[in-house]
Amino acid sequence: MEPSSGTDDPAGSFHVIDGDRPLDWEAVYRENIASIYRLLYYKVGNQPDAEDLTSQVFLDALPRLRSGASRGEIHMYLRATARTVLATHWQRRLGVQVTTIDENIGSPEAPEPPADPLPRIRRILSRLPANYRRVLELRFLERQSVNETAAQMGISAGNARVVQHRALQRAFELGQEMVS
Amino acid sequence: MSRRERRISRWIDDLIRDRKPRRLRGAQQEKDVLAAAVEMRSASAGAGLPDPRFVESLRQRIARETQGEVARAPRLSRRTLLASGGLAAATAAAGLILGERFASAPAPPGELTPEGGRWVAVADVAEVPAGTAKMFDNGSVRGLVVNNAGTFAALSAVCTHQGCLLRLNADAKRLDCPCHRAAFAWDGSVLFKQMPDALPSLPRLAARVNEHKIEVLAV
Numbered sequence: 001m002e003p004s005s006g007t008d009d010p011a012g013s014f015h016v017i018d019g020d021r022p023l024d025w026e027a028v029y030r031e032n033i034a035s036i037y038r039l040l041y042y043k044v045g046n047q048p049d050a051e052d053l054t055s056q057v058f059l060d061a062l063p064r065l066r067s068g069a070s071r072g073e074i075h076m077y078l079r080a081t082a083r084t085v086l087a088t089h090w091q092r093r094l095g096v097q098v099t100t101i102d103e104n105i106g107s108p109e110a111p112e113p114p115a116d117p118l119p120r121i122r123r124i125l126s127r128l129p130a131n132y133r134r135v136l137e138l139r140f141l142e143r144q145s146v147n148e149t150a151a152q153m154g155i156s157a158g159n160a161r162v163v164q165h166r167a168l169q170r171a172f173e174l175g176q177e178m179v180s
Numbered sequence: 181m182s183r184r185e186r187r188i189s190r191w192i193d194d195l196i197r198d199r200k201p202r203r204l205r206g207a208q209q210e211k212d213v214l215a216a217a218v219e220m221r222s223a224s225a226g227a228g229l230p231d232p233r234f235v236e237s238l239r240q241r242i243a244r245e246t247q248g249e250v251a252r253a254p255r256l257s258r259r260t261l262l263a264s265g266g267l268a269a270a271t272a273a274a275g276l277i278l279g280e281r282f283a284s285a286p287a288p289p290g291e292l293t294p295e296g297g298r299w300v301a302v303a304d305v306a307e308v309p310a311g312t313a314k315m316f317d318n319g320s321v322r323g324l325v326v327n328n329a330g331t332f333a334a335l336s337a338v339c340t341h342q343g344c345l346l347r348l349n350a351d352a353k354r355l356d357c358p359c360h361r362a363a364f365a366w367d368g369s370v371l372f373k374q375m376p377d378a379l380p381s382l383p384r385l386a387a388r389v390n391e392h393k394i395e396v397l398a399v
Contacts, residue, residue, distance in 0.1 A: 029242065033235055038228035045221030048200040051234050058238065060378075063246045064370065080372070088376060094204050098214045121223040140220040143196055146189070158181050161189045165213060168192075172216035 025062050031071070032078050033058070039079065042117060043086055043099040056085045124174045132167035139164060184210075192217045301393040308332070308394065313366055315348050321398045323385055324348065324355060326366045334387035334396045335368045340380040355382070 036057055041050035061081040065074055083101040090097045125133045131153065138149040150160035181189075188210050194201040195217055207214060222228060302316035303325055313326040315337060322345060325334045337346045337355055344359035354371055355364045362373040368382035386397035 025242065025246075026239070029239060033238070034230060037230040037235075041228045042222045043218065045195050045218035046200060047198050047231070051230075051238075052200075054230070054234075055238050055241065058242055059245060062242060063378075084372065084374075093201070094207050094214070096208050096211050098211055099218055117219070117222040117228075121220060136220060139192075139196060140217075141223055143224060146193065161185065162181055164192070165185055165188065168213040168216040168220070171220065172212040175216065175219065 025065070028062065028065065028074055029058060032075060035075075036078055036082055039101065040082055040086065043101060044089070049089065053082070053085050053089055057082045060085070120175070120178065123178065124171050127174050128167060128170060131163055132170055135160060135163045136167050136171065188213060195221055298398065299388065299390065299395040300398045301390070302334070302396050303394045305332075305389055305392045305394060312350070313348065313353070316396070318396075318398060321385065321396065323396060324366065325387060325394050325396070332387050332389055332394050333367070334385040334394075335366075336383045336385060338382075339364075340382060341373075341375060341377075346382075 033054070037050060037054045040053045040057070041047070044050055044053065057078060061078050065077065069077070079101065083103070086099070086101055087097060090099070125136060128136070134153060135149060138144045138152055139146075144152070146157050146160050146164075149164075150157040153160060153163075155163070184206075187204060188207065191201045191204050191207075191214065300318050300321075302318060302323070303314050308314045308325055308327045310327050310329050313324050315324055316322070322337045323334050324337045324346075325332055337348075338344070339346055339357040339359065339362060341357065341360055341362060344357050346355040346357055346364065349356045349363070352363075353366055355366070357363065360374050362375070362379060363371045364382050365371050368384055370379050370381060373379045388395050
């Protein structure tokens with residue numbers, strides 16, 4: 001299966017497999033597990049997938065790393081591996097790249113993503129029409145079911161799903177506008 | 181609400197309940213909606229924090245599944261390199277592809293010349309300035325010679341995935357596989373790959389300079 005273009009070059013030209021001393025893989029793991037998990041969680045939005053993909057990244061990358069690489073290089077190599085693992089995940093599950101990890105992520109040109117995504121999400125929510133904001137708050141922040149959300153909003157469950165769909169579409173557009 | 185929208189909605193239900201969302205095909209048009217749902221999820225309490233039980237279980241799994249590879253320090257002596265490279269040449273010529281485990285096999289006693297092996301000139305020294313590489317194909321071995329600041333090394337240029345012939349990418353200093361979007365560094369290590377399976381490094385070939393010729397041990 002061919003992934004879409006631009007998603008298959010995880011390692012770029014990093015040269016982190018050099019060196020002939022043993023890698024202190026436990027130290028590498030301890031140092032990077034939280035950030036790689038967080039990166040992937042923000043890209044898949046659920047714990048089981050985030051755990052699966054994080055596992056794939058470390059199992060794939062650690063045996064290839066050698067101690068000759070710097071901490072920064074190792075971190076970027078893990079991120080690059082995560083980029084490929086994520087692309088493969090979406091390709092297999094949906095056949096479309098829902099989210100991606102920036103090719104140059106972590107580089108000086110592309111700073112690290114914000115550690116706390118909440119402020120951006122709050123900004124997006126604040127710009128939505130009231131019923132759109134309400135449905136997303138109930139569903140995603142308060143994690144209420146569709147039926148509970150519908151009851152709170154005084155609409156049918158089917159209508160709540162439709163409003164949720166439109167709210168997410170608008171939220172995406174607002175997010176894009178905020179980036180640009 | 182259309183059937184399609186209901187399927188999307190159920191996918192989002194899975195996400196919000198922190199379950200593995202089901203496979204979903206034909207969702208190209210709703211990609212943006214799904215992306216927004218994923219982003220919204222990162223606002224929930226505790227999002228992005230790994231479960232300590234997961235962190236520990238993965239650590240144990242790595243130790244169990246890759247300890248042999250990550251803990252091993254294949255400090256290869258010249259002798260070992262020469263020996264394994266010679267064997268690599270012989271085996272590659274026989275149509276077999278070697279995995280990287282081969283390089284860390286115990287060194288045979290003495291410097292090994294594979295039976296029937298001989299030094300074959302593959303390039304003039306002047307053709308491969310420092311920092312460059314040159315492909316060669318002597319009929320039995322297709323490979324690459326690299327000039328690392330005056331020291332010459334050689335490796336097989338046959339992909340260890342399905343045996344496709346690699347192409348020299350001089351600008352990026354790598355070997356690209358035309359079949360499955362994989363690439364190797366000029367030391368044989370894997371730079372990136374598309375396939376989920378492990379991709380072994382390229383076998384190294386024993387190389388030497390003899391009277392202004394770069395020679396590779398081949399059969």
